[in-house]
Amino acid sequence: MKKLINSAETVVTDALRGLAAAHPDLRVDPGGRIVSRACGPTPGKVGLVSGGGSGHEPLHAGFVGYGMLDAACPGEIFTSPVPDQMVTATAAANGGAGVLHVVKNYTGDVLNFELAADLCAEEGVEIARVLVDDDVAVRDSPDTAGRRGTGATVFVEKIAGAAAEGGAPLAEVARVAREVNARSRSFGIALEACTTPVSGRPTFELGETEIELGVGIHGEPGRSRAAMRDARELAAVALDAVNEDMPLSGDVLVMVNGLGGTPLIELHIVFAEIAERLSGRGARVARSLVGDYVTSLDMRGFSVTACLLSEDLARLWDAPVQTPALRWGR
Amino acid sequence: MKKLINSAETVVTDALRGLAAAHPDLRVDPGGRIVSRACGPTPGKVGLVSGGGSGHEPLHAGFVGYGMLDAACPGEIFTSPVPDQMVTATAAANGGAGVLHVVKNYTGDVLNFELAADLCAEEGVEIARVLVDDDVAVRDSPDTAGRRGTGATVFVEKIAGAAAEGGAPLAEVARVAREVNARSRSFGIALEACTTPVSGRPTFELGETEIELGVGIHGEPGRSRAAMRDARELAAVALDAVNEDMPLSGDVLVMVNGLGGTPLIELHIVFAEIAERLSGRGARVARSLVGDYVTSLDMRGFSVTACLLSEDLARLWDAPVQTPALRWGR
């Protein structure tokens, strides 16, 4: 394993030092692992906080800024942050109108955010929470920890962020966030596993013509192993998995997301097939993102996330955003 | 080799189909391989055209839009486009005030753009050309084809694009473009080679602890092979190579660029070290880019590009830009 790191122990701190140097419009505490807007909380605005394990960059710190998050707290690689970080991030986001915690549905994230919310409530901060659980590769049943939160997190953070920026109260921002999650589904495919800095070995081994279907974003193996196919067929596998769980029609917001080690040219090839297949079903790519947004270290592969847009959601999606990883309209 | 493609032959066309589907503000001709602004040329504005082999995404098509390129023509993977494409792109960019060809210094690109410029001149279009040759890994001597054009291309396209958008005449846009190139230097390091779709094998083989110093962006081996080191030392190797050729001081525009298969978290770690080392030399990161901008398919590694900013250049850098891969200020 060759990685551009100084040591496995300092990966997150070192990356945050780099983020700080690259983005003067962010306030970054590399030791405390808090990233927030340099301008501080916006008085009277609902605050948005998210956090989770590192290794998914640009998620979440890359989405801090006007129109999206107020603060983020990155944990260790693939490890949920601790409640103290969440409490500090909440304080950095709190403009007095309450704070929404955007939590990806993983046991660790859920438990730590739960403990944090208790602490915040003790300090008198009004907290609402949205659980993102869009990954259809996992069955949402009592036999699982529930569907994982993956690509839809970007949609939730963007759209809820726009609602908050527009002055909506906490309950409404939370409602919009939950609506986005309810209308979104994802499915991921890996061509190669990722390698965590600590273990130094791929989290699973794939043969020359093997792929893993239904992977999450933590290097865990997926739903099943399959034979490698061309981009058109792989796009179909991913889109059909989404469509099976939530039939796609009308205006759809589509993200073809790279998992960290996939070049953009390949993502565009997948996106071409997704767009074509979607329109073959009578749906339409109304808005889109193609690139690395929710990654899994250096994993090779992609995920597809689709969100059924309403007019309101489309308007909030189009609203100005000014963050390291998403920018438009301002 | 597992790649998200339909076939080695259709890679470029398929990716352009995806680009078209993702960016309604671009006019994309996947068969003819021309990408231009959907709004057509801006009357009275100097046009900017660039092009080169594919495999470097988002370069160049991802930089078409307000404040940057008017048109781009992607060739086959690692193969300069042909003169006909350049002529068509020039026509799509021509607002009547002449067109600047931004050409990376490779024999193929130079020769094809030369033939194209002759054809354009025959049609009465005024053409100027800037040759980008920033890669200090290659000695600029009669014993070489001259330094390669790599990361500085982004700076040239952005800054010259802003000058053109601001109404500067062709000679001035060309002068600014040449000034940016003259003030810019790059150096690249590969941890793993890339694999071209046609050959299906890595362009060179590196051992578990070997890296290649001074690589370009076409999978060619670099200046020398060396032992893997930590991010801090690799950042120093790259920055020192740049600094040796062009001493760095004052305000510097710095790009830490991923070569296609490197996750963002690692690029931020490198950037942290670059920024620290620069300020140790009395220079300052005045502006920066961290991410994938000029890639080499799925190569793992990074390059550093530094440009000595003047006040004028900083102002042009800050000017609004609205392209798939660079957006701000509008």
Add this chain to the structure above:
Amino acid sequence: MDTALLTRWITGIAETVRANRERLTELDAAIGDADHGVNLDRGFGAAVQALAEEPPVSPGALLRLVGGTLIRRVGGASGPLYGTAFREAGRHLGSLGDSPEVSPAELARALRAGLDGVTRLGSAAEGDKTMVDALAPAVRALESATASPAAARAVAEEREAFEAAASAALAGAEATIPMVARKGRASYLGPRSAGHEDPGAASCALVFAALLSAVNDPGQG
């Protein structure tokens, strides 16, 4: 059982977790995200440091400090869960007045409170392939071996109680191998989770092995 013994316990956990860091991470790589060993190493290392910086005055305070440190430093699923286990155990002793010395039976009841905290927070039952599959039988073994009045028991019998707890935890951890996970990350794999030992159950077996060592070790202070 006093703070010295419990400090030896926590120090012992930190040592065995450090020694088993790679093994735990490998177990987690197979059915999780390859961080369990690192997570616990960070957490128990911090706990040992916290104990050294401000040595607690009672077993209850010690367990609360360890629990709070784990919650504050580990993250992931295991941080809140292990943290809650220790904190709730400590709180139970606190509710009894935080005496400077507790009997094995009292510790058993405290660990029962810790187990209850874990299942309340994580809502895992035995058989779900989690740390609960090692923790629950260990607590049961300790409870039943310490059920008779203290006066009637010899020191040797007490050691046997902790031996019973340690082997129950180990057996519980091994029993997770064929299970299909229904909680935590491993549950994403469905049937593919069978055939692998649960990392949290494996680390829980280490925790009870360390407790046995601490009891067996006369200590220096």
Add this chain to the structure above:
Amino acid sequence: MDTALLTRWITGIAETVRANRERLTELDAAIGDADHGVNLDRGFGAAVQALAEEPPVSPGALLRLVGGTLIRRVGGASGPLYGTAFREAGRHLGSLGDSPEVSPAELARALRAGLDGVTRLGSAAEGDKTMVDALAPAVRALESATASPAAARAVAEEREAFEAAASAALAGAEATIPMVARKGRASYLGPRSAGHEDPGAASCALVFAALLSAVNDPGQG
């Protein structure tokens, strides 16, 4: 030598380039960017198609069509260079009136014009480790073998001229192996470029081998 023979030549180049596609690409992978075989395959394939669609009426027109097609379809360094070689050769014949039949000596002079075009455009000299290292000796060999008046030469001797050109090209290509490149991508490698055959020189040897085959092959039309 008429358009039928030259059409056989171009078709032969396309076939041998297709058969050697991987080898040429491998050579380019070692000291370039692994596309030379694909580039020429695309170009000569297109040239064959262009000849079939609108068969040219003279060798000069044929060579110009091939050259223009290569320039329009290949890209890279080899597109303009090979394209210029054929186009300038064709232009030379055009300047002489585009007769439907040319002598080997006339072809030699045309190829000399092609070589001049290549060196003008790419400014490579012999020894720089480029296609020029195969092209220049081949042209020289053809020139000297066809220097005596046509009337004095037998058909067999003509074949020998093309044999001489083909072996000169092959020897020239092989001679690039120890060279340190001073032009094109391989020059980026400096001393590391030594020890590898130049892909453009290798393809140029194929071009002259195909010419010899076309001359030897009586053809059908």
